[in-house]
Amino acid sequence: MKYAYYPGCSLECNSAAYDHSVRAVADLLGIELREIDDWNCCGATEYFTQDELAACAVIARNLALVDPQLDQVVAPCAACYLNLRKVDHLMQENPELESKVNQCLAAGKLHYDPGRVRVRHLLDLIYSDFGEATLRDKVVQPLTGLRVACYYGCQIVRPFHGTDNPEQPTKLDEVFSWLGAEVVDFPVKAHCCGGHMTQISEPQAFEMIRRLLANAEEYKADVIVTMCPMCQLNLDAYQARVNGFFHTDYKIPIIFFTQLLGVAFGLDWKKLGFGKEIVPAEPVLRRKLTAVAAA
Amino acid sequence: MVGHTLELRGSPFLQEIIREVPGGERIVHCLQCGTCGGSCPNGADMEYTPRTILAMITANQRDKVLKANTMWFCVSCYSCVSRCPQKIPITDIMYGLKRISIREKAYQETDAPALAKTFTDLLDKYGRSFELGLASRYYLFNRPLAMLKMGPMGLSMFTRGRMSLTPTRIRNVDQLQAIIRKARELGGVS
Ligand code: SF4
Ligand code: SF4
Numbered sequence: 001m002k003y004a005y006y007p008g009c010s011l012e013c014n015s016a017a018y019d020h021s022v023r024a025v026a027d028l029l030g031i032e033l034r035e036i037d038d039w040n041c042c043g044a045t046e047y048f049t050q051d052e053l054a055a056c057a058v059i060a061r062n063l064a065l066v067d068p069q070l071d072q073v074v075a076p077c078a079a080c081y082l083n084l085r086k087v088d089h090l091m092q093e094n095p096e097l098e099s100k101v102n103q104c105l106a107a108g109k110l111h112y113d114p115g116r117v118r119v120r121h122l123l124d125l126i127y128s129d130f131g132e133a134t135l136r137d138k139v140v141q142p143l144t145g146l147r148v149a150c151y152y153g154c155q156i157v158r159p160f161h162g163t164d165n166p167e168q169p170t171k172l173d174e175v176f177s178w179l180g181a182e183v184v185d186f187p188v189k190a191h192c193c194g195g196h197m198t199q200i201s202e203p204q205a206f207e208m209i210r211r212l213l214a215n216a217e218e219y220k221a222d223v224i225v226t227m228c229p230m231c232q233l234n235l236d237a238y239q240a241r242v243n244g245f246f247h248t249d250y251k252i253p254i255i256f257f258t259q260l261l262g263v264a265f266g267l268d269w270k271k272l273g274f275g276k277e278i279v280p281a282e283p284v285l286r287r288k289l290t291a292v293a294a295a
Numbered sequence: 296m297v298g299h300t301l302e303l304r305g306s307p308f309l310q311e312i313i314r315e316v317p318g319g320e321r322i323v324h325c326l327q328c329g330t331c332g333g334s335c336p337n338g339a340d341m342e343y344t345p346r347t348i349l350a351m352i353t354a355n356q357r358d359k360v361l362k363a364n365t366m367w368f369c370v371s372c373y374s375c376v377s378r379c380p381q382k383i384p385i386t387d388i389m390y391g392l393k394r395i396s397i398r399e400k401a402y403q404e405t406d407a408p409a410l411a412k413t414f415t416d417l418l419d420k421y422g423r424s425f426e427l428g429l430a431s432r433y434y435l436f437n438r439p440l441a442m443l444k445m446g447p448m449g450l451s452m453f454t455r456g457r458m459s460l461t462p463t464r465i466r467n468v469d470q471l472q473a474i475i476r477k478a479r480e481l482g483g484v485s
Contacts, residue, residue: 016457038465039465041422049407050411053481054415058471061470061474090317100481100484103477104481159377166377194370199406208337240447276457
């Protein structure tokens with residue numbers, strides 16, 4: 001199956017581990033991802049803060065650039081995923097906006113018919129189009145004994161008919177339990193990580209991050225898996241600063257769900273981007289997974 | 296009752312929000328149930344909760360709303376929207392308030408507008424966002440002291456290859472800029 005692929009800016013550099021592991025897992029499952037040629041930044045939350053029409057037009061350019069042969073696009077980053085869906089949705093609901101966005105696109109000799117491209121998340125693809133039997137079949141390294149907290153965050157599951165139930169999403173939990181992991185309760189799994197709040201108010205941001213880490217520790221998770229570059233960055237790169245701020249001692253590795261899928265499918269760890277996380281994940285994973293293998 | 300509703304619809308600030316935000320007209324259906332504020336991860340730190348803000352918009356309390364910290368504490372998590380029984384686009388209303396507040400420089404004690412401006416300036420110029428450029432420009436001009444605290448973290452990101460020194464530029468920057476220029480010319484969604 002062929003899909004257009006919108007990596008987004010975070011996956012180019014700060015979350016390259018996500019990009020590498022998405023591509024590796026997709027490859028193994030026979031999902032062909034074709035990167036949208038010359039895609040641009042989705043503007044995250046920052047363009048909507050300044051100019052709604054420009055925000056929509058900048059996002060719509062990417063939808064307009066999707067190869068006419070393809071009608072689905074995979075966007076791994078939560079902000080990109082939400083923005084692409086949101087603009088498609090707004091254009092469908094609001095003819096005036098649709099016409100204005102297309103006037104903007106016309107200035108670049110482009111056009112987009114809302115509804116033409118379906119925006120999907122890889123989790124949804126894996127869950128719905130592949131399912132339990134296929135995934136179990138691919139397991140080389142069962143995740144038995146590994147306690148996993150599945151973190152969905154906000155923008156992938158929330159409005160615009162997102163990937164999962166907005167209050168109690170379960171697809172990630174189900175996928176990892178198929179692969180043998182011990183999925184722990186994680187009541188805050190759909191809470192927000194704070195997004196760009198670290199840049200605006202550190203005390204506020206650190207408290208939002210602390211709640212997530214505390215909850216994962218309370219349920220004795222070995223690792224938190226995430227689907228979003230912002231969540232990964234906030235929980236991983238700021239973990240030390242959060243510890244300093246609250247005098248805590250969290251050392252919870254934060255990895256992308258595709259990295260752990262890749263481990264279960266026996267893919268090469270380097271190719272999955274391990275080693276780029278600030279709180280190292282490999283020691284915990286290797287200890288847990290070999291302990292089970294030896295027992 | 297009918298007269299009352301018409302009068303509420305007539306609040307000039309409400310009319311302004313309706314022009315600014317797609318779906319903003321749904322504000323008139325707000326039940327004042329408070330589900331939004333109760334669902335908001337930052338509700339406790341907002342001067343006025345989202346529910347109160349909607350009531351204030353209807354009551355035409357423009358100045359107070361535009362000076363409030365509420366929208367700057369909104370992180371666009373959409374919890375409120377997905378729970379609102381009346382399908383009111385609260386997050387988009389918060390974006391709309393941010394925009395008006397920026398246009399009129401009504402905001403107080405927040406660097407969020409500067410962050411947004413730095414981000415979109417880079418996007419306009421290169422077509423991609425560029426974190427190191429973003430962080431250094433934003434911090435240098437707005438929060439030089441915070442830059443020191445960021446140092447060790449920046450370094451660990453850098454040594455893991457998670458921060459690039461050069462921006463990526465898209466091939467068709469001209470096309471993107473033409474699209475953005477047209478959007479500015481049309482000046483808004485309605
Ligand atoms: S949840 Fe919706 S209806 Fe209830 S107060 Fe908030 S905006 Fe109004
Ligand atoms: S979208 Fe904004 S206002 Fe709504 S719950 Fe999230 S932070 Fe609060």
